[in-house]
Amino acid sequence: MGTLKTNETNAEVKKEILSAFEFRHATKEFDSSRKISDEDFQFILETGRLSPSSFGFEPWRFVVVQNPELREKLRLHAWGAQKQLPTASHFVLILSRQPKDLAADSSFIGGMMRDVQQLPPAVAEGKQKVYDTFLNDDFGLRGNERAQFEWGARQTYLALGNMMTSAALIGIDSCPIEGFDKEKIEQTLEAEGILDREHFGIACMVAFGYRIHEPRGKTRQTADQVIQWV
Template sequence: METLTTTKNEILSAYQFRHATKEFDSSKKISDSDFQFILETGRLSPSSFGFEPWRFVVVQSQEIREKLHPYAWGAQKQLTTSSHFVLILSRLPKDMVADSDYIQGMLKNVQKLPAEVVVGKGSVYDNFLKLEFGLQENERAMFEWGCRQTYLALGNMMTAAAQIGIDSCPMEGFNKEKIEHILAEEGIMDAEHFGISCMVAFGYRLNEPRAKTRQTTDQVIQWV
């Protein structure tokens, strides 16, 4: 019981530690092993139907960071000071429909399901997209649904980082079209299959943050 209590306290301490770090100490770098650990928590994150619509692009090139800088108003200091900067991409709708090569490949080659289960799960998924969630007729809704799943990986990576004393900052403050154009032009992103979901910077804080503010438990939790 004591070990369990200690673990709970350590996890809550990580949540108290984590904040949206606006500026990092550029002289401090995350070790390769620590950053691989952070990335692994993203890779192992859950996704709807287990279809993993994400790709994590680690941007360590200063040249690429400088090209992104004018179009990422929410990442001005993070791009220039963070130890590691990650772009999280999401699959485009054509890859996420039930009969796409990507989904069929996930069912057969990654999840390694028997043929009859591939057909059954594919049918359930197709029904989910078309009828239950009504996504497939709206391309933007389909893309945003994939993006919502990338946020599960984003949250897990930031929490894992906080648990080992590493700071982070998630960002949506960017011009999607301009950033995607740069990524495609540089050969970083295949624009036929991916779009950008969000950005996240990692490193070590330069300044101490102000006290964390949140609504009270009673304001955000309802029991019925």
């Protein structure tokens, strides 16, 4: 009986999760009169903070932009967020660490292993060597700073996906955004005293709120087209 109950519960959970994926769409314009509660948005942020990252080094920072004047300044250089920036309840810039911070011998990586992961010195030393080999030999990132930054940015997309899914599970809409001038956005944030470009660059943006228009039906390739069993 216990197993049957578990199976029934699992089926309900799976149905709920798939329903959230069907619900989620890239919302282009939000109902500006509706605001996400503090409790709900803290939940969304927490799912980002708890997300996995390569080697557990968490190369991200989440900047929540609620200031209307700053949003308008960003809109000048974010062609993909023209409707989202003025109407979203919450707007998040996801930053990624710069290559200097992601180097195996950086103070950031050392601090993560020592202070956050609380690894014994010998274990940290071994992990540092494995990580250095991974970056420079396995992934061939040595000497390519743009590729190193993009590798860090890929980690931030794990947090991005988890935040959008968790939002959908509680009926909140979202839209991931890459349509912006990276250089000009970073210059704007630096001028505002928000971004230290020596340590961070922008990876992506994401808007949260409540839809004002119902979306068209979801379109996706079939499972046979995207899944290969070998």
